[in-house]
Structure formats: structure tokens, C-alpha cells
Amino acid sequence: MGCCNRSNGLLAGAVFGAVVAFLGGILIPVGNRIIKGTVEKEAVVEPGTTAYDTWVSAGANVYRQFWFFDVTNADEVLQNGTIPVVVQKGPYTYRTRYLPKENITFNPNETASFLLPLGAIFEPSMSVGPEEDNVTSLNLAVAGAYSIVPEQLLEIMIKLSKSSLFQHRTVKELLWGYTDPMLKGTVGLFAPYNGTYDGYYTVYTGKNNISKVGIIDRWKGNRSLDFWDDKYCNMINGTDASSFHPFVDKKEALYFFSSDICRSVSAGFKEIKDLKGIEVYRYTLLPSTLAAPNDNPDNACFCKNLKTTKNCTLAGVLDISSCQGGKPIYISLPHFLYGSPSLRENVLGLNPNEDHHYTFLDVEPTTGFTFRFAKRIQVNMMYGPSKHITVLKKVKDYTIFPIVWLNETAALDDETADMFKTELISRIEMLDITQKALLGTGVSIFVLCLIAYAVDRSFRNRIF
Structure with a gap:
């Protein structure tokens, strides 16, 4: 009975390892999609996004x-x-x-127009x-x-x-x-x-097509x-x-x-x-x-x-x-x-x-x-x-x-760099570490349990 329990335990361990590895593998595309979606959402030029404040006024001197x-x-x-x-x-x-952008207007065709003051x-x-x-x-x-x-x-x-x-x-x-x-x-x-201006500029906000974000549609009203x-x-x-x-x-x-x-x-x-x-x-x-x-x-x-x-x-x-x-x-x-x-x-x-x-x-x-x-x-x-x-x-x-x-x-600047590393890079790195840890741990458990199970079976066959 003890040998059977040990064999069943090793098989269960192998299954557990496979499940953990599977979760790690699933987390990679899921995590990447989450990151991609978040970045693309925050890169859109519209009020409330990370990109917007920097877009309105230069973040650095x-x-x-x-x-x-x-x-x-x-x-x-x-x-x-x-x-x-x-x-x-x-x-x-x-x-x-x-000086921040002036006369900012959001247009129906997913563009934004503005004047750039010079000083x-x-x-x-x-x-x-x-x-x-x-x-x-x-x-x-x-x-x-x-x-x-x-x-x-x-x-x-x-x-x-x-x-x-x-x-x-x-x-x-x-x-x-x-x-x-x-x-x-x-x-x-x-x-x-x-006291003068550059523009008008009209640029794409990227709202429904992030690949076009920031691309200039018109300068001084002309394409x-x-x-x-x-x-x-x-x-x-x-x-x-x-x-x-x-x-x-x-x-x-x-x-x-x-x-x-x-x-x-x-x-x-x-x-x-x-x-x-x-x-x-x-x-x-x-x-x-x-x-x-x-x-x-x-x-x-x-x-x-x-x-x-x-x-x-x-x-x-x-x-x-x-x-x-x-x-x-x-x-x-x-x-x-x-x-x-x-x-x-x-x-x-x-x-x-x-x-x-x-x-x-x-x-x-x-x-x-x-x-x-x-x-x-x-x-x-x-x-x-x-x-x-x-x-x-x-x-x-x-x-x-x-x-x-x-x-x-x-x-x-240092403050923005630290915030960027905390808000984005550290989370990406943590997700990457979690993915690799789950995948590596799961594969290791799976392989070790299978090897142990094979050794146990071989030992039992020699005895009986």
C-alpha cells in the first residue's frame, strides 16, 4: 500500500508541476496582452492619460x-x-x-489641434x-x-x-x-x-489606431x-x-x-x-x-x-x-x-x-x-x-x-525616471519573473516527479 501511495503521490506531483508550468506558459501571452493594452491606453492623447499631461506641456526643461x-x-x-x-x-x-500648448481642440476625426507658443x-x-x-x-x-x-x-x-x-x-x-x-x-x-506661435498643428490622438498617435495630419491648416x-x-x-x-x-x-x-x-x-x-x-x-x-x-x-x-x-x-x-x-x-x-x-x-x-x-x-x-x-x-x-x-x-x-x-529628470521605473518597468520585470518562476518551477516539479516515478516503478518491478 505504501508503494502505491508513493507512486500516486509522484504522479500527482507531476500533474501539479504540469499545471504550474501551464499557468506560467499561459501567463506569458496574457501578461503581454495586459501590458500592451495598458501602454496603448495610456499613450492616447486625451485628458486623463499618462501621455496627455506631457503632451500639453513639456515634462522636462x-x-x-x-x-x-x-x-x-x-x-x-x-x-x-x-x-x-x-x-x-x-x-x-x-x-x-x-509654455503649454494653447487653443487645444479635439476634433471628430480623432485628431487634436493646437498652437505651440514660442518663448x-x-x-x-x-x-x-x-x-x-x-x-x-x-x-x-x-x-x-x-x-x-x-x-x-x-x-x-x-x-x-x-x-x-x-x-x-x-x-x-x-x-x-x-x-x-x-x-x-x-x-x-x-x-x-x-510672443509668437508655431502652428496650428493637427495631430492624431491614437484613440482607435495607436499606430498613428502623434502623427501630424496638418500644419498651418495644410497636409x-x-x-x-x-x-x-x-x-x-x-x-x-x-x-x-x-x-x-x-x-x-x-x-x-x-x-x-x-x-x-x-x-x-x-x-x-x-x-x-x-x-x-x-x-x-x-x-x-x-x-x-x-x-x-x-x-x-x-x-x-x-x-x-x-x-x-x-x-x-x-x-x-x-x-x-x-x-x-x-x-x-x-x-x-x-x-x-x-x-x-x-x-x-x-x-x-x-x-x-x-x-x-x-x-x-x-x-x-x-x-x-x-x-x-x-x-x-x-x-x-x-x-x-x-x-x-x-x-x-x-x-x-x-x-x-x-x-x-x-x-x-530623476523624479520622472523613478516614477517610470516604478510604474512600468518594475511591473513588467515582476511579471516576467513570475512567468519564468512558474514555468521553471512547474517544469522542474514535473520532470523530477516523473523521474522519481520511473525509478520507483523500476525498483518495484525488480522486487516483485
Whole structure:
């Protein structure tokens, strides 16, 4: 009777182990579905969700750091046609994106519309000096009028106002505006800024299709741009880069639109990074983003001027004059990173460094939220030779001149990181541990009981 009881007990143990293992196996898909459903629900842009509060107002402090290119040989350039030499000066730091979205309206087609207010507050503690620091830079008015005003008229305007190709201005003036003696109006790289708006934006909330959450449906009321003479280049693709759909796959490209550069771009996965104990996927702009059309045919429609772009063979710059009222403004990565060598031969003192000058997004793959980013852009203007304009008579070739580069950056703060790890990561890890423990324990009990049962049966057969 004892042997029978032992055998029955071992069989019961094997059944129990199988049941435990089965529960562990069942818990894996069930648990994953629970996690997926919860994340997708909280990622929808609507009042009451986790995503909503961060969407309305940036959760982390966003800063714009500016580095100016100070010209050290302005007189030699004017008098002898010497190649300009610049020295980087900065950073001068401003807090931005501190104002919440305004005029938020939820639409029947599962979209939300809003205005994005713009503002900048100077941060002295994060800057090398005050806003009143002086910089010798390209004359924004002269360079801006060069491609618009007839040469003979521009020469008269320059002489009457006693302007020149270069000027001495404060950081504050160059960024946010000053009254120019030649144009008799306000001139500045970002003027007007404070008190203005970007948008209207209309974006998908993801309510019934989470894969579309955050994707821009319209900008300024339009589904496409009108800056470029091509349907492809005028496309508005992706989100604003602050977030993407949940459960990001590192194999996919992430698309986003930036009004700063008047176009959409894509970023590719580079590596996995650790951010305050949270695993994030780092995405970067590819070198092909600003490649010359002969290397990347998709960029052909971004080439606007055959002369200044050397028949569209110049890499590393984007002519955005069509969305800047005709002003000859060119966007690049800092120090002409990934740009044609001629860009750095026409202006000396530039030292591109990928670690310091590339743009990246650190995206948490489960939620799709961007937890850290660095958007790095250089603002350049163009001037060239002239037979009629005195200050340009010594210029030998068209020059795309660097004025300032900026790094707009933000990162997840410690408090939010701890909350995220507690509310999501720790629960996922606990569920994963429970799944594995049940599955492992159940299989172990099942196997051990079966082995013991087989040994017991063999022993009994030998005895009887």
C-alpha cells in the first residue's frame, strides 16, 4: 500500500508541476496582452492619460544653447579677399518650450489641434557670458538683401547706411532682433520670437489606431508644404519627434517634421543606451539626410540654386530661402558635419565632431516617448562676388557663411525616471519573473516527479 501511495503521490506531483508550468506558459501571452493594452491606453492623447499631461506641456526643461562664429579677420577679408577665419564663442543658453500648448481642440476625426507658443528665457548660469557680449558676424541685412535687391541699388543702400559685409552686434541683437540702419527695420536670426506661435498643428490622438498617435495630419491648416516644387519634398511625415507609437521596433525608421528646417526627415536606429536605469533606443539623422542629390536622389527636389550648390553637388546644406521670404538662409549640421570639404575651405576654423554635432533622439521603446534628445542645427547665410557692390568686390566665390549653431536639448529628470521605473518597468520585470518562476518551477516539479516515478516503478518491478 505504501508503494502505491508513493507512486500516486509522484504522479500527482507531476500533474501539479504540469499545471504550474501551464499557468506560467499561459501567463506569458496574457501578461503581454495586459501590458500592451495598458501602454496603448495610456499613450492616447486625451485628458486623463499618462501621455496627455506631457503632451500639453513639456515634462522636462528644454534648453537652446547657441554658439556663435566670431570673425577674427574681417578687415583682411574686405581689403584683400582673404578667406574668413572664425572662432566658436558660446554657449549662450535659453530655456524654451516652457509654455503649454494653447487653443487645444479635439476634433471628430480623432485628431487634436493646437498652437505651440514660442518663448526664450536667458539662463546666465548656463552661459559663458551675458547677452550683451559682442560678436563680429556676417551683416544679416547685407547678406539677406544680396539675393533679393539689385546690385546697384544695394550698393547705394550700403553706402548711405555706412554698412559693411561684417558687423559687431550683441548676442541678444543677433538672435532676437535689432533695428538695422540699412533696412530701417528689425533684423534678427529668430526675430520675432517671444510672443509668437508655431502652428496650428493637427495631430492624431491614437484613440482607435495607436499606430498613428502623434502623427501630424496638418500644419498651418495644410497636409503638405508649399516650399518645394515637388510633391515628395513637400510631404509632412511623422510626428514632432517628442513621441512615437508604442512598441518601437529598432528595425524601423522614425519620421518627424521640423518647422525649423521646413521639411520632414527620418532617423535610424544606432545603439541601445542607458538613461537613468532605463533602456532607450538611440536614433540619429543619417549622413544621407543632407547628402548631395548625386549621392541621394531623394534630395534632388531640395536643391534650389544651381550656382550656390555647384550644380546640386554640394553636400551638407539645405537652402530654406523659399520658407524664409527669399532670404539666403542655409541650414546644416554644426561645423558642416557630413558636408562637402569646400564648405570648410571657404571659411577656416571649423572642426566638425560627430559626438558633439550630430542630432539624436533617445526613445523608450515600450511607450514610444522621447526621453532625451539633442537637435543640433547650424544657421548659415550666403554671399558671393559682385562687380557693383564694393564690400563684395574682393570675394572670389559664393560662400555659405556660418553664423551660429544651436543645440536644443532636454532629458528625463530623476523624479520622472523613478516614477517610470516604478510604474512600468518594475511591473513588467515582476511579471516576467513570475512567468519564468512558474514555468521553471512547474517544469522542474514535473520532470523530477516523473523521474522519481520511473525509478520507483523500476525498483518495484525488480522486487516483485
